[in-house]
Amino acid sequence: MKKKCVVLLSGGLDSSTCLAVAKAAGFDCYTLSIDYGQRHLAELNASAKIAESLTDNQHQVVHIDLNSIGGSALTDKNIEVPDHDDIEDEIPITYVPARNTIFLSTALAYAEVVDADAIYIGVTAVDYSGYPDCRPEYIEAFETMANLATKAGVEGQKLKIITPLIDLSKAQIIQLGDSHGFDYGQTVSCYNANAEGEACGVCDSCYHRKKGFSEAGITDPTRYIN
């Protein structure tokens, strides 16, 4: 029987590459999107399509209304998403409080339910834009905690948190996905993407995406407005 994994899938470039890598590694993949009231709903629509094309299991979406506690331009409608050129601080305003911790915790719950051996998450410490919860030491600490938290862990079944992109640049991530034949035309990264999945071309996420395709020497299939 195939080993099972949960893949956190946002519909963006990184998490979609993660799914392609998990599938190539022989895992039976259970995809999970977290809808935490973010503005880029286009990503969630993309994730459902990507999951359908790469897995046999039903894609799951868990809604978490982080809006009620606020604190980020991505979830708080009173804060403007800044353009890449306006970002100066080490930890940007687009940081969502405890985002990866909430994502991984929800994935942990799902991993218990489907009896998965691993959770894939597409964090990267290279182009990480100053998010503390993208560092290897954070991921290791989460894995340790996760194995103390669950029935499976108590019974000796070790759960792995797998981060195949953690040492890769955006360009290397794109090359990795491309090597598995993944079509990036399905993915949406833009913080301001419209309902049709078109990207603004000026936000921090678009900046890193454009730069990544350029450095990878791969044609960028993204539909940019700017």
Added chain:
Amino acid sequence: MKKKCVVLLSGGLDSSTCLAVAKAAGFDCYTLSIDYGQRHLAELNASAKIAESLTDNQHQVVHIDLNSIGGSALTDKNIEVPDHDDIEDEIPITYVPARNTIFLSTALAYAEVVDADAIYIGVTAVDYSGYPDCRPEYIEAFETMANLATKAGVEGQKLKIITPLIDLSKAQIIQLGDSHGFDYGQTVSCYNANAEGEACGVCDSCYHRKKGFSEAGITDPTRYIN
């Protein structure tokens, strides 16, 4: 200026005692309930009232629809909640996958937003009914992870996870709350409580509550149907 803390408040006996303890310790308390599709909505109503009577800050509720991923009698409507007498396994069916991890992660996000120094959670390893995420080693691992996950942690502000009930029996918890003048008549523990907050008297939670008041030598103010 008072130190701030986030208190995870379900409206049950344990978490309400925790709030009374945090307040007595001099913290400015920010209460947080997680509505994860559980059946005991009566607890959530109770928590709002308890928060209002003990704190000056607005009580927050974060909705997380764990129903979509299933796996527990408390969130999956297709699984019956068993009576106390029917429970045999070490880890009961009322176990919610990764529950405390999801609760603490959400509290961690809120702690970042309000700049809190601590999170209070009313876990207890004594009457813990076999939940792995109520053990001290789990809590310590979460604290380590949390301090690697956040801006505050990266900048050297250490967040504490405080578990004042962890070594206490149900009777000792009741005595502790009573010593702070807390009125347990406001709290709801029952897994099957009705909209009026009346308890079934036969579920595992009612069993431990009745036993606790009896052993504490304190009159049980709960309105039991059975």
